[in-house]
Amino acid sequence: MAFVVIEVLLAALAYSAATRAVWQHHAQGTTYLPVTLWAGAGLVLQLVSLAHLTLSAGAMIIGLGTALSLFAWQAALLLWLFSLKESVGALGLVMYPVAAICAVAGLLVPDPNGAREALDWPIQAHILLSILAYGLLTLGAVQAVVLSLQHSQLRRRPPAGVFATLPPLQTMETLLFRLIGAGFFLLSLAIATGALFIDNLFAQHLAHKTILSIFAWLVFATLLFGRWRYGWRGRLAVRGVLVGYVLLVMAYFGSKLVLELILGEHWS
Structure with missing residues (x-):
């Protein structure tokens, strides 16, 4: 569990850095590369934490918190991919903070009745x-x-x-x-x-x-x-x-x- 806490906190920090980099890119004209790197790090860390939270003994566990984190991660991933070619980088000012909050929610929101079944x-x-x-x-x-x-x-x-x-x-x-x-x-x-x-x-x-x-x-x-x-x-x-x-x-x-x-x- 301690490893999951560290993963989530690092993911939230990486998303925060990505948000700041998005603002600097649009407000100050800095390069977009730091956004790509920080957001990519946040995506990897959140995915690892989700794997630890949702997979247990070969079963899938999806409660309210992990569902929030999963949906936010997938939306952030799509934004990260689209921003490589499309002019959608400004959406990171909203999406990356949301992904950070939802990553923390996946850890904190209780999951007493989540699914524990092979689908x-x-x-x-x-x-x-x-x-x-x-x-x-x-x-x-x-x-x-x-x-x-x-x-x-x-x-x-x-x-x-x-x-x-x-x-x-x-x-x-x-x-x-x-x-x-x-x-x-x-x-x-x-x-x-x-x-x-x-x-x-x-x-x-x-x-x-x-x-x-x-x-x-x-x-x-x-x-x-x-x-x-x-x-x-x-x-x-x-x-x-x-x-x-x-x-x-x-x-x-x-x-x-x-x-x-x-x-x-x-x-x-």
Whole structure:
């Protein structure tokens, strides 16, 4: 356990250094290499801590805290990969601190009723698709927040500081819908595999998760259709993304909080 504490603390420190490096890159024009190195170190350390927290005697243990850490790690990993080619580095000002906090949460949030079971490959595929979808849609939600701040900044005064280094609004909106489109595709696959491979998807302890996930899917589907058919953008796009993402958070983490920590039930 002592090793896990050290791993988590080092990961949080590395993410903090990465956040500072992102700010220096955008505000002072320093090279982006320190961001890549510090964030990469944080990702490796958090992954090692997750391996120690979630794998025990050949079984998978996923409680509320470890689920938070896992989703944040995957979103941070996608950001790290995208930032090698795309102009999304500014998202690290939000995503890397969130990853640090969630890494600590994975250590501190109790896990009395987490899963301790060997899962069949179809269920593992469903979980993997869900994690990937959540990661992409998390980045989409962060992108929506940054885009909203960029809109507000442009309405008040000429962009300055970090905002002056961001790509144009049109480029930021295009990137937003790329993230949402990819996340929506994976979410669709996750819901489809859940319907195929999970027995009684609308059982009492799964109903809230299933219904809220479907509502989130409908929100993202409507948003993408509106973008394609009517050219939706700006505040409407931002609000749609955030509404869909909040529904997803409620679907997984809200239901998991109530079931595991209050009712003593469990689902993966």
